[in-house]
Amino acid sequence: MLVFEQLCLHRFTMPLKFPFQNSTTTVTEKKVLIVELIDPAGTRGYGECVAFDAPWYTEETIETAQHIIANHIWPMIKTQTISHPNELNLSPIRRNHMAKTAIEGAVWDLYAKKQRQPLYQVIGGRTNQVPVGAAIGIQPDYSTLSHKIQQALNKGFQRIKLKVKPGYDIKILEQVRRDYPDLSLMVDANSAYTLQEIDHLKQFDYFNLLMIEQPLAADDFLEHAVLQQQIKTPICLDESIHTLEDVKVALTLKSCQVISIKLAKVGGFRQAITIHDYCQEQGIPVWCGGMLEAGIGRAQSLALATLPNFYYPADPGPSNRYWQKDIIQPEIEMEHGIIKLPDHPGIGYQVELPPSQSECLDSN
Incomplete structure (x- = not known):
């Protein structure tokens, strides 16, 4: 049985090794909120809140999440x-x-720790090996972008995702395809376009992309369906997908051909697994997006990506691509484009939190 005796919330800031820019914002550091649950035997389970410090991606922030956990979720589950x-x-x-x-x-x-099994096994994963790709943010010039692409390929990443926006798309893709004609390539727009730009969006078909991720508004399934009818490039929905019902709407309207499942965006493993299974039944491939996670959230997202319908290489990559020092030991490493998850119980890594603002709540 699972009994929760104490909840501790740990909050700190981790600077990124390099700024990460998409169509809406630039991230240079990440505020991190770690949940630590302790049972009467002293066993500790860890989770990570990957919300940002401003509501540009979803309506949640680190501050709102901490409030909800401490004042609403903990009183409910303790x-x-x-x-x-x-x-x-x-x-x-x-x-x-x-x-x-x-x-x-x-x-x-x-x-998983009480079962003495690795997390990926208890959720139904069939392998501990996850192929991963590299996401590259908007760069100041093509020379810098090309250098970053080549660095990623030299390290073995199996797929490249480029952030795009109006004014930073077609010309860049022309240059990338000129220099990397066989590159496994996708783009992510983070809702940067509107349906009024449909003629412009049709040009993406020239570049043999795996997919274009979230070209239109996060809450617009209908216009994505109109766009998908007009372009050959598969649309992947990301920001639009929060629930199984969202997936059913998207597939009924034929708004996309690929679904991005982000563990934190859909509310956890149970919902993510349900979405995965439904997409598998419908013949729709899924892939695991990233949220600039620290080690705990990264390990859990990679565990999710061991499920069989995760068709494309995952976004969460090795720790040293993002952080000078991660909060887990050993850090997550990649070899030949594959991350091999450990077979230790739970997430499989030792947690080593930096100095943090901590709040502990008892069940009494």
């Missing part, structure tokens, strides 16, 4: 006794998926 993480009931709280994921991730880690 008296619960469950035998499996799927029994955790957070449905009385609407949305707040990133806060829920942080708690649920800690519960799954705790459960």
Whole structure:
């Protein structure tokens, strides 16, 4: 049985090795919120809230997530006794998926440790090896971009994702395809375009892309369906997907051909696995997007990506691509474009948190 005796929230800031820019913002550091759940035997489970410090990606922030966890989720779960993480009931709280994921991730880690199994196995993963790709943000010039692409390829990354926006798209892709004609390539627009630019968007078909991720507004399934009818490049929906119902709407309208599943955006493993299974039944490939996670969130996203319908290389890559020093040991490493997850219980890594602002709440 799972009993929760204490909840600790740890908050700190991690500077990125390099700024990361997409069509809406530039990130130079990441505020991190770690959830630590402790049972009466002293077993500790860890989860990570990957929300940003401003609501540019979703409505959640680190501040709102910490408030929801401490003042709403913890009072709800501290008296619960469950035998499996799927029994955790957070449905009385609407949305707040990133806060829920942080708690649920800690519960799954705790459960896997008590089962003495690695997390990827207890969620149904069939392998501990995850192929990964590299996401490259908007660069000041093509020379810098080409250098970063070549660096990623030299390190063995199996796929390249480029951030794009109006004014930084067609010309860049022409140059990339000139120099890398056989590159496994996709682009991510982060809702930078509108349907009024449909003639411009049709030009993406010239570049043999794996997909274009979230070209239009996050809440617009209908216009994505119109666009998908007009272009050959598969559309992948990311920001649009928060629930299984969102997936059903998207597939019914034929708004996309690929679904990005981000663990934190859909509310945790139970919902992510449900979406994965439904897409597999429908013949729709999925892939695992990244959220500039620290080691705990990164390890849990990679565990999710071991499920069989994750068709494309995952975004969460090795620790040293993003951080000078990660919060887990050993750090996540990649070899020949593959991350091999450890077979130790739980997330499989030792957690070593930096000095942080911490808040611990008892079940009494």
